[in-house]
Amino acid sequence: MSEVSEYGGVSYEDTRKIKAIIRSFYGEETAVRFTTSSISDETVHRIAILLSETVDCSQWMDAVPNPEDIIRPTKSLQKWALRLIREAGEPFLQGAEGVTIACKNFRAAQFKTDILFSLKY
Secondary structure, eight states: OOOSSSSSOOOHHHHHHHHHHHHHHHHHHHTTTOOOOOOHHHHHHHHHHHHHGGGBBBBGGGGGOSSSSSOOOOOHHEEEEHHHHHHHHHHHHOOOOOBOOOHHHHHHHHHHHHHHHHHHO
């Protein structure tokens, strides 16, 4: 499991995984908006919540740690969110995410606006 020792922002590899996740949920047209410079801390947080919310309908989430308390200091929350994206993002890069269509469509609709508004322009 990837560990985030010190939160230092989103790396190129993090961006690739985030784009793969967004592509899977919202398509290529939306994914192209996600770049290293446009992804904010809030974007990372929102995507992690989207992923954690799919836990009940997606087998690949079984091993992903959940935060003990979602209301934590920002640094700890960002470390959790990036760890979640790094672990869960790999299957999205490979096109093998295993998220059911019904789950993907339902959760995608709930989170799209918040995720897009979190981008930096």
